[in-house]
Amino acid sequence: MANSSPKYSGVKSSTPSTAISTTTSIKHALKQRTSVPANGNVNVTGKGNGNRVNGNEQGPTIAKTNGILMDKKVANGEHEDSADDNSDMSSGGIEFQDEISRWRNALQPFCPSYSVAFKALFLVRALAATYSNISDCDEVFNFWEPMHYLQYGSGLETWEYSPVYAIRSWAYILVHAVAAEIARLALSANRLQIFFIIRIVLGMVSAHCEATLYRAVVDEVDPRIGRYLLLALLCSAGTWIASNGALLGWPFSAAVGLPFAIEELLIHSRSQSKKKTVRFRDWRRVRFLRLVTSSIAVLGCVLVPIVLIDRYYYKKLVIVPLNIVLYNVFGGDVGPDIFGTEPWWFYILNGLLNFNILFLAAFLSIPVLFITYFTIPEVLPNPPSSTGQLKDPLLLFTLKLSPLYLWMVIFIAxxxxxxxxxxxxxxxxxxxxxxxxFLVQKLVQRALDRFVTRSKTAAIHKYSAGLVWVVLIASAAISLSRIVALHEHYSAPIEVYRRAFDLVKVPSLNVVEGSDPSVLSSTASSSPDVIQSTNNQKKQEIVRVCVGKEWYRFPSHYFLPEGAKLGLLKSHFDGLLPGEFEEMAHDEELPPLASRSSAANGKIHHPMRIDWRWSAERRPGTSSVPKTMNNQNKEALEHYTPLEQCQYLVDLDYSGRETTNSKEDLVEPRYLQDVDHWEKLYCKKFLDTTTGAGRNRWVRAFWIPDKFVVALTRGQTKVWGDYCLARRRSV
Structure with missing residues (x-):
C-alpha cells in the first residue's frame, strides 16, 4: 500500500525552479494521501503502525504527516545541504520554506480559532451565569454581601472581614464593585440585574482563559488534543458550575504554577538541536534570574495595590494573602477545621459527579504517559510549533500533567x-x-495493528480515533444530565428570591437606586410592614425578609429591593451566623478631623479628607470591630431577628413527609403551615432527598426520565417540597 505513495528525498537545489518543482510534487502527494494509512503522528523511523517502505519493514528515514510520506528534512522545511544554521538562503529557498510551512499547516486537522472557541465558550458561560445555582454560601457572604455593602451601604458581615482577623481583601471586592457601578450607570441596571451582569462578566473572563488554554494546547501540545479539550470544556458540568464562581485572587493558586516554573528551569529547549548556543549553566542562570525578577515584579504589581487598598479600608496595615495562609496552614485550634471536616474521598466523589468518565481519565494521565513512553514513544504528541522531535517528552509532559496531582494532594490532606x-x-x-x-487511542491502535492485516490498518486507525469522540460525547451527555438535575431539583431558592425582588413591597420612599438603603425619606407613611429603628440618631424604616433553616441558600441582598433587609431566625444551626455591617446615612455629615498647628510657623492646618460614597468614612463597617464576632464559630444571639419583626418569610416545607413525631418542632416550626399568619406569594418545588425516589443517589444527582426513575427505585416517585416566599397577613 505504501508503495503507491511517492517518496521525496535529495532536495539539494535551493533555486526557485527546484522549490516550485518540489512544491508541485507535494501537491501531487496530497491527492494520493488516502493511499497511505494515517494516524496523525510524525514517524521518523519508517517502521511500525503497519507501514512499509518499498516493501520493507525498515526503510529510509522518512516523516509521515497525516498520511503523506516525505523526506524528513522536507517535512521540517529544511534543505539537505543546509548543514550550517547560519548559512544564507536564496530567495527561492525562502519561498520554498514558506510553501512547505503553508502545506504543513494545511495538513493539520481543523481546529477552531481563538475567536470561535471564545464565542462558543462565552455562550455556554453566559447561560451558566443565568441559570446555574450558587454552590456555596461562602460565595454569598464573603463576596456578594461585602460588594453590596460597598455599592449600596448595607450588607451582611462575616468574622473574616473584622479588622481583628482581616483574612478577606477589600481590594478584590472593590474591583468588582467598580464594574458593578459601571453597569449601574451605563445600563441603568437595578441591583438584581447587576448581580447577573457581574456573573456574566466573570463567565466572560473564564471563557477567555479557557479559549487561551485551548489554543495553547493546539499550538504547544497537539491539535487533536486541543479539539478534545475544547469539547470537554464546553460540555463538562464542573466547568459549568465553576465558570462564574467568585474565587479569584486566592494565594494558594500559585501552587498550580510551580511545575511550570520547574519546567522553565529544567528544560532548555523542547526540540532537539544540533548545537548548543549557550552553556548549560549559563541558560539555567539566565532562566532563574528571569523567573525571580518576573515573580518579584508581578508580586509587587499585585501585592502593593492590595496592601494599600486594605490599609485604607481596614485603617491598619494588613497583608491579607499572608493572613489567609497563616490561618489555613497554621491556624491550629482556631483554624478552618472547626467549620466542618470531610473524609478523604470527598473531592473524588465531587469530581465523579461533575466530570464522570473524564475525572477517572484525568488521574490516569501520568501512568498512561509512562506506559506510552516505554512502549511506543514515537506516538507521543509533537507540537506543531516544534522544529523537530521533542528532546525529553516524558519530563515535559509529566510537568504539564502534574499540577492537578499536586493540587489534589494538597487539598485532600x-x-x-x-x-x-x-x-x-x-x-x-x-x-x-x-x-x-489521546494516548490510550494510540496504544489501542498499536495493539490492534498486530492482529489485523495491513489493508485494514487505516480503518482501525479511523475507528479508534472515533472512539475518543464517543467517550467525550458520552461524558457530555452525563454532564448535561447533571446540569439539568441541578436546575430542576435545586434551583428553587434562586428562583424564589428572583421573584422576591418584585413581590416584596417597600413603602413608597424617596430612595434613589444606587444610594445607601439607610437613607429613607422622613415623609414615608407609617405601615405595619415597616420596622422602626434608630442608627446615628436618624430614623430608618426597614422591611424585613426573614429566613430560618434556609439561611445558607440566601443569594445576597442583590435579590431584595431597596429598603428591604434579610432577617435571620433561630434554627437548629448553633454556629456563628453573619451580622450586619455598620451603616451610615448617606446625608449624614462626617465628624470633623482634629486640626493641628505647624511647629514651623504656628499656622493652623486643616487635614484633607476625600468624601465619596465608597470612602472608608462612609463605610465605617470596613474598619469598625464588631463586638459579636469571633473566629471560633461560637453562636451570637444578637444576630437573630425576632419573628414579630418579619414582614416576609422564605422557608422550605416538606409537605410530603410523614410525621413520625406528633410533637411540633419549636425551634424550626413549619411556618408555611400557619395560614392564619402567613400567605404564600410564590413557590417552587424542591426535591426531597429523604423520601421517595429522592433517596436514591442516582436520582438526586442526575436527571433521569420519570419512567426510568420508577423502574430504578422499584415503583417510587420523586417527592417535592415547597420553597416559598410568604407575606405576613394583616392583623
Whole structure:
C-alpha cells in the first residue's frame, strides 16, 4: 500500500525552479494521501503502525504527516545541504520554506480559532451565569454581601472581614464593585440585574482563559488534543458550575504554577538541536534570574495595590494573602477545621459527579504517559510549533500533567474541604483527561495493528480515533444530565428570591437606586410592614425578609429591593451566623478631623479628607470591630431577628413527609403551615432527598426520565417540597 505513495528525498537545489518543482510534487502527494494509512503522528523511523517502505519493514528515514510520506528534512522545511544554521538562503529557498510551512499547516486537522472557541465558550458561560445555582454560601457572604455593602451601604458581615482577623481583601471586592457601578450607570441596571451582569462578566473572563488554554494546547501540545479539550470544556458540568464562581485572587493558586516554573528551569529547549548556543549553566542562570525578577515584579504589581487598598479600608496595615495562609496552614485550634471536616474521598466523589468518565481519565494521565513512553514513544504528541522531535517528552509532559496531582494532594490532606476549592483546577481536569484519551487511542491502535492485516490498518486507525469522540460525547451527555438535575431539583431558592425582588413591597420612599438603603425619606407613611429603628440618631424604616433553616441558600441582598433587609431566625444551626455591617446615612455629615498647628510657623492646618460614597468614612463597617464576632464559630444571639419583626418569610416545607413525631418542632416550626399568619406569594418545588425516589443517589444527582426513575427505585416517585416566599397577613 505504501508503495503507491511517492517518496521525496535529495532536495539539494535551493533555486526557485527546484522549490516550485518540489512544491508541485507535494501537491501531487496530497491527492494520493488516502493511499497511505494515517494516524496523525510524525514517524521518523519508517517502521511500525503497519507501514512499509518499498516493501520493507525498515526503510529510509522518512516523516509521515497525516498520511503523506516525505523526506524528513522536507517535512521540517529544511534543505539537505543546509548543514550550517547560519548559512544564507536564496530567495527561492525562502519561498520554498514558506510553501512547505503553508502545506504543513494545511495538513493539520481543523481546529477552531481563538475567536470561535471564545464565542462558543462565552455562550455556554453566559447561560451558566443565568441559570446555574450558587454552590456555596461562602460565595454569598464573603463576596456578594461585602460588594453590596460597598455599592449600596448595607450588607451582611462575616468574622473574616473584622479588622481583628482581616483574612478577606477589600481590594478584590472593590474591583468588582467598580464594574458593578459601571453597569449601574451605563445600563441603568437595578441591583438584581447587576448581580447577573457581574456573573456574566466573570463567565466572560473564564471563557477567555479557557479559549487561551485551548489554543495553547493546539499550538504547544497537539491539535487533536486541543479539539478534545475544547469539547470537554464546553460540555463538562464542573466547568459549568465553576465558570462564574467568585474565587479569584486566592494565594494558594500559585501552587498550580510551580511545575511550570520547574519546567522553565529544567528544560532548555523542547526540540532537539544540533548545537548548543549557550552553556548549560549559563541558560539555567539566565532562566532563574528571569523567573525571580518576573515573580518579584508581578508580586509587587499585585501585592502593593492590595496592601494599600486594605490599609485604607481596614485603617491598619494588613497583608491579607499572608493572613489567609497563616490561618489555613497554621491556624491550629482556631483554624478552618472547626467549620466542618470531610473524609478523604470527598473531592473524588465531587469530581465523579461533575466530570464522570473524564475525572477517572484525568488521574490516569501520568501512568498512561509512562506506559506510552516505554512502549511506543514515537506516538507521543509533537507540537506543531516544534522544529523537530521533542528532546525529553516524558519530563515535559509529566510537568504539564502534574499540577492537578499536586493540587489534589494538597487539598485532600486538609480536613476542611469545600467543592469550590477544586474550581482552580477544573480546566486541568479536562486537559489531563483528554491527554489520557489521546494516548490510550494510540496504544489501542498499536495493539490492534498486530492482529489485523495491513489493508485494514487505516480503518482501525479511523475507528479508534472515533472512539475518543464517543467517550467525550458520552461524558457530555452525563454532564448535561447533571446540569439539568441541578436546575430542576435545586434551583428553587434562586428562583424564589428572583421573584422576591418584585413581590416584596417597600413603602413608597424617596430612595434613589444606587444610594445607601439607610437613607429613607422622613415623609414615608407609617405601615405595619415597616420596622422602626434608630442608627446615628436618624430614623430608618426597614422591611424585613426573614429566613430560618434556609439561611445558607440566601443569594445576597442583590435579590431584595431597596429598603428591604434579610432577617435571620433561630434554627437548629448553633454556629456563628453573619451580622450586619455598620451603616451610615448617606446625608449624614462626617465628624470633623482634629486640626493641628505647624511647629514651623504656628499656622493652623486643616487635614484633607476625600468624601465619596465608597470612602472608608462612609463605610465605617470596613474598619469598625464588631463586638459579636469571633473566629471560633461560637453562636451570637444578637444576630437573630425576632419573628414579630418579619414582614416576609422564605422557608422550605416538606409537605410530603410523614410525621413520625406528633410533637411540633419549636425551634424550626413549619411556618408555611400557619395560614392564619402567613400567605404564600410564590413557590417552587424542591426535591426531597429523604423520601421517595429522592433517596436514591442516582436520582438526586442526575436527571433521569420519570419512567426510568420508577423502574430504578422499584415503583417510587420523586417527592417535592415547597420553597416559598410568604407575606405576613394583616392583623
Amino acid at each position: 486538609q480536613p476542611h474541604k469545600e467543592e469550590r476549592f477544586l474550581f482552580v483546577v477544573y480546566p486541568l481536569v479536562c486537559f489531563n483527561a483528554v491527554m489520557t484519551l
